[in-house]
Amino acid sequence: MNEKRVTVPMVRGMKKKGEKIVMLTAYDFTFAALMDQAEIDILLVGDSLGMVVQGHDSTLPVTVEDIIYHTRAVKRAAKRAMVVADMPFLSYQITPEEAVLNAGRLLKEGGADAVKVEGGRTTAPAIRCMTDAGIPVMGHVGLGPQSCKMLGGHKVQGKTASSVRALLQDALAVEQAGAFSMVIEAVPWPVARRITERASIPTIGIGAGPYCDGQVLVFADMLGLFTAFQPHFVRRFARMGDEAVQAFHAYRESVRNGSFPTLDESYSVDDSVLQVLDELTKQSPDTHWS
Ligand code: KIV
Numbered sequence: 189m190n191e192k193r194v195t196v197p198m199v200r201g202m203k204k205k206g207e208k209i210v211m212l213t214a215y216d217f218t219f220a221a222l223m224d225q226a227e228i229d230i231l232l233v234g235d236s237l238g239m240v241v242q243g244h245d246s247t248l249p250v251t252v253e254d255i256i257y258h259t260r261a262v263k264r265a266a267k268r269a270m271v272v273a274d275m276p277f278l279s280y281q282i283t284p285e286e287a288v289l290n291a292g293r294l295l296k297e298g299g300a301d302a303v304k305v306e307g308g309r310t311t312a313p314a315i316r317c318m319t320d321a322g323i324p325v326m327g328h329v330g331l332g333p334q335s336c337k338m339l340g341g342h343k344v345q346g347k348t349a350s351s352v353r354a355l356l357q358d359a360l361a362v363e364q365a366g367a368f369s370m371v372i373e374a375v376p377w378p379v380a381r382r383i384t385e386r387a388s389i390p391t392i393g394i395g396a397g398p399y400c401d402g403q404v405l406v407f408a409d410m411l412g413l414f415t416a417f418q419p420h421f422v423r424r425f426a427r428m429g430d431e432a433v434q435a436f437h438a439y440r441e442s443v444r445n446g447s448f449p450t451l452d453e454s455y456s457v458d459d460s461v462l463q464v465l466d467e468l469t470k471q472s473p474d475t476h477w478s
Contacts, residue, residue, distance in 0.1 A: 192267070192268050193266075193267075193268060193269075193270065193301070194229050194230065194268060194269055194270040195270065195301075196270075196301075196302065196324045196368045199229070199230070199270065199368060199369055199390060200368060200369075200389065200390065202229075202390060202401070202402075203389070203390040203401045208401065208402055208403070209229050209230065209369075209390055209392055209401055209402025209403075210227075210228050210229045210230070210402060210403065211228065211229060211230035211231075211232055211272075211392055211402055211403065211404035212228050212230075212231060212232070212404065212405060212406075212407045212410070213231075213232045213233070213234040213236055213237075213240075213404070213405070213406045213407050213408075214231040214232065214233060214262045214265075214266075214407060215233060215234075215237045215240065215241050215258045215261070215262065216241075216258065216261050216262070217261045217262070217264055217265045218265075219407060220261070220262040220264075220265035220266055220269075221265035223269065223407070224265055224266050224267055224268055224269050227268065227269075228269055229269060229270065229402075230269060230270045230271075230272055230392075230402075230404075231262050231266055231269045231270070231271050231272070232272045232274065232304065232404060233255055233258050233259045233262050233271065233272070233273045233274060233298075233300070234247075234274045234304075234406065235247040235250040235255065235274040235275075235276045235277070235333075235334070236274075236333070236406050237250065237254065237255075237258055238250040238254075240406065240408045240414060241258070242254075246333065246336055246337075247276070247277065247333050247334060248277045248334065248336075248337075250274075250276040250277065251276060252275075252276060252279050252290050252293060252294070254276070255273050255274060255275070255276055255294060255298065256273075256293060256294060256297045256298040257298075259271060259273045259294060259298030259299060259300050260297075260298055260299060263298065263299035263300070270301045270302065271299065271300050271301050271302075272300065272301065272302045272303065272304050272326055273294040273295075273298050273300035273302075273303050273304070274303070274304050275287070275290060275291060275294070275303050275304065275305045276334075277334045280305050280311065280314045280318075281307075281310075281311070281314075283314075284313050284314040284316070284317035284318075285317070287305070287314035287317060287318055288314075288317050288318055288321050288323070291303045291318045291321075291323045291325075292321070292323065295323060301324065302323070302324035302325065302326055302368070303318065303323060303324070303325055303326070304325070304326040304327075304328055304371065305325060305326075305327065305328060306328040306329075306332035306333070306334050306335070307327075307328070307329075307332055307335075307358070308327070308329050308354075308355075308357065308358020308359065308361045308362055309357055309358055309361040311327070311361075311362070311365075312361040312362065312364070312365040313365070315327065315362060315365035315366060315367055316365045316366055319365065319366030319367070320366075324368050325365075325366065325367045325368065326367060326368065326369045326370060326371065326392075327359075327362030327363075327365075327367040327369070327370035327371070328370065328371040328373065329355060329358045329359050329362060329370055329371070329372055329373075329375075329383075330345045330346065330355060330371075330372045330373040330374055330375040330380075330396065331343065331344070331345050331373040331374035331375070331395075332373070333373075342374065342419075343374070344374045344375065344376065344395070345373075345374055345375055346375045346376055346379040347376060352379055355375065355379060355383070356382075356383065359372075359383045359386075359387060363387055363388060363389050367389060368389055368390075369389050369390040369391070369392060369401075369402075370387070370389060370390075370391055370392070371391075371392050371393075371394060371404060372384075372391050372392070372393050372394075372396040372400060373393075373394045373395060373396065374394070374395040374396070374421075375393075375395070375396045375397075376397070377396065377397025377398065377399060378397075380393055380396035380397050380399060380400055381397065381399035381400075384399055384400050384401060385399075390402060392404050394421065395419060395420070395421035396421075405422065405423075406422075409422045409424070410422065410423065410424060410425045410426075411424075411425065411426045411428045411429075412424040412425075412426050412427040412428050412429045412430065413428050413429045413432070414429070415429050
């Protein structure tokens with residue numbers, strides 16, 4: 189057991205102490221190691237990998253196997269951060285028993301420290317069964333991208349009286365079912381603030397304003413790697429996409445004009461080996477080189 193790892197009680201304690209929880213999505217070893225080095229508290233192997241890594245136009249095609257594969261890579265890098273694995277579409281909605289089995293796989297085979305599920309009142313029975321089985325669960329209310337077809341797109345939630353009422357009931361259901369924290373996505377800040385004040389578990393916002401107990405962003409958005417569109421709530425903390433394209437251009441030109449690689453960037457051999465090389469290559473062309 190890594191004594192330094194961020195744990196469920198630590199995340200709960202951060203809310204009590206008023207310390208902000210910092211979460212980012214992570215899908216691979218290289219970026220997860222950099223995030224761990226930067227002391228990001230929670231790495232979420234989000235099903236957003238369906239769009240960011242796999243190039244789908246929604247998260248719906250992502251499978252339990254996909255999440256296990258990426259969770260393993262992230263977990264190898266995370267020395268301090270808690271690793272939360274997203275439960276993909278239809279891995280927890282059918283029966284609570286299936287939810288427990290699939291969540292168990294994410295912990296046993298993927299090495300996740302916790303799982304995350306979308307939904308409120310409808311998902312609560314599955315959350316209860318998973319937490320009863322000893323699996324820490326992070327809820328996710330507000331906009332659930334897995335319901336984008338029902339919602340008619342990625343739309344802000346909680347903007348009408350009936351939607352606010354449903355959102356509050358969902359948040360309460362998630363808390364009462366035993367979740368240790370919950371993501372609030374795409375919700376007006378006064379609504380997210382009120383949920384945060386009322387909830388005993390930490391809230392982690394994305395497009396939910398500054399008053400949540402923590403924040404999460406998709407790493408490719410905040411690094412400026414994914415630029416096809418930029419949601420209103422995303423801040424770009426770097427422009428790595430532009431830098432990468434510049435580097436690819438420079439590489440292409442260096443290969444084409446012969447300035448890469450130099451001899452310093454190549455391997456050499458001793459003179460005695462060069463002599464053998466000369467002798468071998470002086471022989472007639474039909475002689476076998478051995
Ligand atoms: O999959 C994901 O990236 C998420 C975040 C948006 C919270 O669920």
